[in-house]
Amino acid sequence: MFVFFKVIMYHMIVHKRGDSMTEEFTDKLQKLAEGELEEIKISADDFMDFHEAFMNFPQRKRVVGIAGHKGEITYHFER
Numbered sequence: 001m002f003v004f005f006k007v008i009m010y011h012m013i014v015h016k017r018g019d020s021m022t023e024e025f026t027d028k029l030q031k032l033a034e035g036e037l038e039e040i041k042i043s044a045d046d047f048m049d050f051h052e053a054f055m056n057f058p059q060r061k062r063v064v065g066i067a068g069h070k071g072e073i074t075y076h077f078e079r
C-alpha cells in the first residue's frame with residue numbers, strides 16, 4: 001500500500017510541475033513573438049513540457065528551432 005501511495009504522489013508532483021512549466025514556456029513563446037526575447041533554449045529534459053506549449057501557440061510556424069549539443073534546442077522567432 002505504501003509503495004502505491006508513493007507512486008501516486010510522484011505522478012501528482014510531476015503532473016503539477018508539467019502544468020506550471022507549460023505555462024512558463026507559453027509566456028516565453030509570447031515574449032519571443034513580441035520581441036522581448038531573442039531566443040529560448042530548451043533542454044532535453046524540458047522538451048515535452050515545451051512541446052505542449054509550442055503545439056498550442058498560434059504563431060508556432062514562425063518559431064524556428066536549431067538543435068545543439070546534448071539535446072538542447074535554441075528557438076528564435078522568424079520575423
